[in-house]
Amino acid sequence: MKIKEIAALLNADVVCGADGLEREIDKGYSSDLMSDVLTLDTENMVLLTGLSNLQTIRTAEMADVQCIVFVRNKRATPEMVKLACENGMCILESPLSMFRSSGLLFQAGLKPVY
Secondary structure (H helix, E strand, O other): OEHHHHHHHOOOEEEEOHHHOOOEOOEEEEOOOHHHHOOOOOOOEEEEEOOOOHHHHHHHHHOOOOEEEEOOOOOOOHHHHHHHHHOOOEEEEOOOOHHHHHHHHHHOOOEEOO
């Protein structure tokens, strides 16, 4: 699934990384616990989270996450956007809940990490 398809399904705004909307994403993971994200060893993954802080971007960088979707109308700060753009990440902001977002992506064929 392409990032642009994820954005459309989740009614999400693209905040950063619009040049990467054609990237393929194979799996999805939903969590507000960044310690759980650090345990993953998966490529081409989208992270759905409601945790909107700089640590989320740093964790995603360490876990090689290509795309982050902030759910529940959470917004990325300018500092977060700057760091994400420097690392080639795509940042999306969705008004939907994490549960609904996860369900829509799963229903559309995105595979879970586990």
